[in-house]
Amino acid sequence: MKARVHVMLKNGVLDPQGEAVRHALGTLGFDGVEGVRQGKVIELDLADGTSEATVNEMCEKLLANTVIESYQVEML
Amino acid sequence: MRAAVIVFPGSNCDRDMAVALKAAGADVSMVWHKDAALPDNVDLVAVPGGFSFGDYLRCGAIAAQSPICKAVVAHVERGGYALGVCNGFQVLTETGLLPGALMRNANLKFICKTVDLTVETSASAFTEGYNAGDTVGFPIAHHDGNYTVDPETLTKLEAEDRIAFRYTDNPNGSVSNIAGILSENRRVLGLMPHPERAVDAGHGGTDGQALFRGLLGQFAQA
Numbered sequence: 001m002k003a004r005v006h007v008m009l010k011n012g013v014l015d016p017q018g019e020a021v022r023h024a025l026g027t028l029g030f031d032g033v034e035g036v037r038q039g040k041v042i043e044l045d046l047a048d049g050t051s052e053a054t055v056n057e058m059c060e061k062l063l064a065n066t067v068i069e070s071y072q073v074e075m076l
Numbered sequence: 077m078r079a080a081v082i083v084f085p086g087s088n089c090d091r092d093m094a095v096a097l098k099a100a101g102a103d104v105s106m107v108w109h110k111d112a113a114l115p116d117n118v119d120l121v122a123v124p125g126g127f128s129f130g131d132y133l134r135c136g137a138i139a140a141q142s143p144i145c146k147a148v149v150a151h152v153e154r155g156g157y158a159l160g161v162c163n164g165f166q167v168l169t170e171t172g173l174l175p176g177a178l179m180r181n182a183n184l185k186f187i188c189k190t191v192d193l194t195v196e197t198s199a200s201a202f203t204e205g206y207n208a209g210d211t212v213g214f215p216i217a218h219h220d221g222n223y224t225v226d227p228e229t230l231t232k233l234e235a236e237d238r239i240a241f242r243y244t245d246n247p248n249g250s251v252s253n254i255a256g257i258l259s260e261n262r263r264v265l266g267l268m269p270h271p272e273r274a275v276d277a278g279h280g281g282t283d284g285q286a287l288f289r290g291l292l293g294q295f296a297q298a
Contacts, residue, residue, distance in 0.1 A: 013224065016182050016249070062141060065134055065170065067177040068224060 001046050002076040003055045007064045008039035039069075077102045077295035079120040082148065082164075084109045084139045089125035089161065089272060096272035097122065100288035109142040119295055120157040121148050123164030125217070125270060135178060135220045136166030145171055157201060157291070158264045162218055165256070165266035174259060174266045175233070176225030178218075182249025186219040190281065192244040193255050193269060197237045200258050202265040205290030211244060212283035214269035221268040223250035223257075233257055241267055 009015045015037050022036040042063055044055065055073045064071040079102040083090045094104045097120075105115045109128075114121065128139035139145065145167070152158050152173050160168035168174045181187060190213050195206040206212065225233070230252060233239055241256040248268075256267025271284030 013179070014182070014249075016180050016184050016222075020184055062133070062137065065137065065177055067169075067175075067226075068179060 001048055001050065003044045003046055003050075003052075004074040004076060005042040005044065005055065005059060005063055006039060006072045006074070007042065007059075007069050008037060008071075009068055010070050013068050077119045077292050078115070078117055079104045079122055080107045080114050080118045081105070081122045081124055082107050082109060082144055083124075084126065084128035084142065084167075086128045086130055087124050087126035087163070089163075089270065092270075092272045093122050093124040093161065096275045096284065096288050099275055100285070100292045102288075102292060107144060109139065109144045112143045112147060114144070114147050114151055118151065118156065120159060120291065121151055123148070123158065123160040123167050124272075125162030125164060128163055128167065131220075134166075134170070136163055136168075136170040139163075139167045140170035149173060152259070152264055155261065155263065159202065159291075160264070160266040161270055161272065162216075162221075162268055165268055166220065168264065168266045173264055174257060175229045176223055176257070178220050178268070179222040179224050179249075180220050181218070181222050181247075186217075187221070187247050188215075188217040189247075190215045190274075191247055191255075191269060193241040194244055196239045196242055197258075199237060200240060200262045200265065201291050201294040202258075202287055203240055203290065204294070205286030212241075212286075213274065213281050214271050214284060215273045215279075216247065216269045218248070218268055221248040221250065223248075223254045223268070225251060225254075236260070238262070240265055241269065 018036040018038040059071040238258040242253040274284035
């Protein structure tokens with residue numbers, strides 16, 4: 001089984017990389033890009049039976065820094 | 077004073093840190109990250125700068141899970157002293173020993189230059205060799221030094237006089253120009269600038285000497 005973890009900077013935390021991407025899209029002529037947020041996707045190959053609670057624990061302890069990042073777990 | 081300098085794969089300021097501590101009179105041991113224990117009777121743990129584990133996942137995140145970091149946390153919980161510089165500061169925030177986090181510099185650039193800092197408090201073993209309000213020049217060399225913390229914790233840091241150093245001209249977007257902070261018991265200092273790179277005339281400045289000498293002085297009195 002697999003799980004996919006999405007890690008994003010929390011709302012309200014300035015994302016300078018996303019802002020640079022937004023600026024570059026504007027330079028390429030893509031008008032109307034009002035905001036870009038850049039995050040990470042982490043795919044986990046897991047032993048059968050691993051619970052979503054365990055994946056949440058992995059996020060809390062390592063995969064996300066909850067001071068600045070939020071995460072979402074997708075069990076596949 | 078007995079000091080331990082932690083060495084992670086990718087640390088690159090570990091020897092500079094050891095040289096600065098020895099020059100101030102400390103007895104220094106280098107400790108590999110896979111060791112589970114610190115040498116006996118260590119007074120100070122120094123977590124050096126560098127790019128531990130290639131900055132994979134987040135700066136300092138993997139290092140903070142190293143076996144030695146459990147011993148570092150236990151050392152601090154016993155009331156021991158710890159100094160984290162640059163990547164070491166990132167590691168200390170990732171372990172939760174210091175609040176907040178270090179994000180990508182606001183201008184997205186790796187910045188490598190000597191910057192002026194204001195010493196905000198002399199009330200710590202690390203800063204007692206300075207006067208509050210002094211300006212010191214320490215080199216910075218980082219891509220992720222943009223300190224951030226929630227507004228409540230920032231208010232608390234200010235109220236408790238725990239901001240040790242501020243940039244006079246903010247290079248990286250840090251909230252409230254913060255360059256370094258102290259723990260609640262004032263025995264843990266984390267800062268992005270490198271005092272260990274300003275301890276010899278050959279470095280271009282010696283403003284960092286007072287930090288190491290002050291620290292050593294604290295133990296000489298004890």
